[in-house]
Amino acid sequence: MIENWVPALSSYAKDIDLVFDVIFWIVIAFWFILVEAVFLWLIVRFKKRDGVPAQYITGELKSEKNWVHYPHLAVLACDVVILFLAIRVWYDVKQHVPPTDETVRIVAQQWAWSFVHAGADGRLDTPDDIKTVDDLHLQVGKTYLYKLESRDVLHSFSIPVFRLKQDAIPGRVVTGWFKPIATGEHDIQCAEICGIGHALMPGRVLIETPEEHAAWIASKSASGAGE
């Protein structure tokens, strides 16, 4: 459902949308509508009428308790389905890192993102690393490992089109991965309040074709921006 408004541009974005959709259909489209319908029907059906007294139902009998007991078991069954799916996706996105092609370091600070790209040799911490501020250059189809750091307070690295979000914590290096699957230019947000400039740290992620990406690396190396 989310992809109708926010494009799904990472390999796992569709999975996260799937979790959302499944929960939507089970919980909203089925349960919520059903319960509200029963609820409203009861209000209309048992509205006060002259000469019709209320019934005396304790709800302590087993047959009466089953009214809530069976729906309750159904809720439990739905919970299991949702749990299974949610944990599976969580495992794929956060716990399990597939083989990656390149590493990018992301450093958050008040109030900017800096990115260290691997550069021409494809490896970090070499002289040809390319540092940028607020612009993250990625090549479509490559799997990236990110190392997320913070210099001062908590920030949260969020790329809505990737369905990716991870807090940056001072004193820790958080790793994770993403794989862009289509080209384009999109927003990077900071999703954890980080002081008065919280709204002023937008970044851009530029997903490029291999040719464009190579050209960008070449232009940076030529201008000597790689330190």
Added chain:
Amino acid sequence: MVVKHADHAHEHGDHHAEQGWVSKYLFSTDHKIICFQYMFTGMALAIVAGFFSYVFRMQMAFPGVPVPGWGLVTPADYNMLVTNHGAIMIFWVAMPVLIAAFGNYLIPLMIGADDMVFPKINRLSYQIFLLSVVVLFISFFVDGGGFAGAWTMYPPLMAKAEYSLTGTGSSVFLLAIALEFVAFLLGGINFVTTAMNARAPGMKLYDIPIVVWMIVIASILFMASVGPLIAGAVMMLFDQQLGTAFFDPNRGGDPILWQHLFWFFGHPEVYVVLLPAIGITAEIITVFSRKKLFAYKTVLNTAIGTGILSFTVWAHHQFIAGIDPRMANIFTITTLIISIPIAEMMFVYIATLYGGSITLNTPMLWALGFIGTFLIGGVTGIFLGASGADIYLHDTYFVLAHFHYTFFPIAIIGTYAGLTYWFPKMFGKEMNDTLGKIHFWGTFIAFNCIFIPLFFTGMLGDHRRIFDYTNFPELTTPMLENLRAFATISLVVMLGFQLVFFYNFVTSLLWGKKADVNPWRANTLEWTTASPPPHGNWAELPTVYRGPYEYSVPGRKDDFWPQDAKS
């Protein structure tokens, strides 16, 4: 209006010695007066926090345009407003009104006692609470301005003045929170011991009205969960003012520790305010559907179960905050498990309506409105509790809409339900039902119009606590801007409808019809004494013969059967 009330107390014969106005209303140990103190303080702060929400919503809808009544909203203003809106609404509105005010009023009256067991501690509790309000207001005006780091107070932003730029404000704010906790610890101990020990003769455990149970369970949850945060608040204060490094990662501390200390309290806190509102709803739907509460023991067990489970789910607020992802799986499971008792409770309430004879007056509308909207809050919680979906939804407006769909029914709808239901007992006057219904429908529809759009802005990527989205090209589409503006206009409409309530409240208080002892024909003990009850509550304390929900018992002439009636 207070004078009017005093006249009434005298009419109904105050057995105790005459008291001056000051000792009667400012330094009273009477639980009913302390209830009013808590309630009016809470309402006054609700106006403050409501005004804050008006200011920052106007900024969201019309960024950069000066807001009438405030002026231009700077980023610092904006952060301060959202922070204090949240903190005030939870700590200084929901808790004092739902737990302290209703707890104070209802516990002694519903269990047939003449007062709280420790009236002086009760008074002290309110005085400390009032002090915390004063300290909170001081925090707005100190050098650097009020604290602006979100109500969760995450370090290092909270801990270091160089990051937050509100060094003094942060510490004063923390002090206010700490004082508030002390007030509620004292109050909570009073509630629990009163309900446990001071019950009327004959009142067995299962004869206690559900709302009393709920307030007691809520107090216990509060007492059991707030400890680590009190310790954390001391550590935080030392970090701010004395140079320690409990939460400073550069010197051996850990900022995540605070998040655990905070949410270990913060999650049970949700249930601390939820349970009293659920209890109020139980009282009202049974009375106005003339039905016995469906499966009393099940309601009680689910409440206790929810309470215990609520201690096992706290880290679902931190899924992407850097906790170990393996732990997130455990917390996902516990979080979805907690949906089971809550769902059961909702089913029980809906089942109670079956076979009833439902009168749709103002209190009943509020109570039914509570069930209808709280369901939305409940079901949207599943999206956030499921760790896979939370990766995207965390810290977006989806979260915000979700918890407003829980807190608004709890704190606002629940309070209005309770207030309109017990108004005749509290003040001895009847409220205008037509104005009450206008107020209900206006508030109810406008509320939904505020937060349904915010679910969508959240799904579309609006993240929280951003004072101006113009820096994010994808968040400046006409659709998003229209949704935000619509929500803001709905908020203004909703705030406007509260004037109807204030008008109704004041006119009913002054010129309302005099209320009977038992206008709703209810069973519970508070309806057996005068309206309003005198000091000491009853001339002779009642004895209890049956449970609180014996409505429409077959073979009886009346469709209600008061708890203290011998036959």
Added chain:
Amino acid sequence: MADHAAHDHAHEAHGEHTHHPDYVKIWGVLLVLLVISVAGPFLEIQVITLITAFGIAIVKAYLVVKNFMHINVAAKLVTYLVLTMLLFMLLFFAGTAPDVMESHGSNWEKPDWIAGTAHPPAAGHEESH
């Protein structure tokens, strides 16, 4: 009337006749345990230090809670209450320790900690290693 009831109650409460054991003897036992817990570390065996320190602390706490605070004559509820609170603290510890106590998580690490630079020594402390 209120005073009268309170008075009645006072009699009732004192009429319970809490059993008073020989407090001085218990105090003696506590002191012996204290001496052992202080002496334990002198053996310089870590396991024994841990046992004498924390095992004995638990025993001492138990003796005080049982004999001085009379938890066994207070209603069962109180015992459950105290145990529940302790259980909640265990829960808190179990939920928090994986983040705070570890230098590596499954997707993060704390570089300062691993490099050993997280704890600057105290001012008066001479480096001994």
Added chain:
Amino acid sequence: MSAASSRPIATGRSAAGMPTGRLAVWWIIASEIVIFGGLLGSYIMHRLAHDAFAEQAAHTNTWIGAFNTFVLLTSSLSAVLAHKAADHGDGKKAARFLYYTMGGGLVFLVVKAFEWTTEIQAGYTLASNTFWSFYYTAAGIHAAHVLAGVIIMGFVAHTAKRQLEMQRVELIGLYWHFVDVVWIFLFPLLYIAK
């Protein structure tokens, strides 16, 4: 004001089978358990994780800690003897034992002040590092409880001497024992585990 000074009937009831005061004190203790539990839990996490803590802990003075444990245990003894005296209706004796307990509490605080002074002079202050932060915070919160106990005990002893409100002797004793138990755990945590 007569209404305010006389006690409500509610206070005298005991539907739970326990005097209201004792029940309330146990609830206070329960909420204190989680305050100290949260703090000590956090401390234990750091202590187990960092070897640096052991080096720092070596600079605490076990003998002073042990002496203070002795003082608190002994003051607990006199508190419980006061309870026994109160149960037998001897308010004067109960008050005397309470004064002994207060004396113990004051000795504890004086020793603590002396200990801290030496440590601060040696350069180990609250902000030195995390171990000392925890050390001063935990012991400081505990000392605040001791101080509060001593003050409240003064009032209780004052009324007990006149044979009034004798049930309070037991209640303040309960609180005092709890403070003692907290110290029983603080002592090995801060002083012995090196």
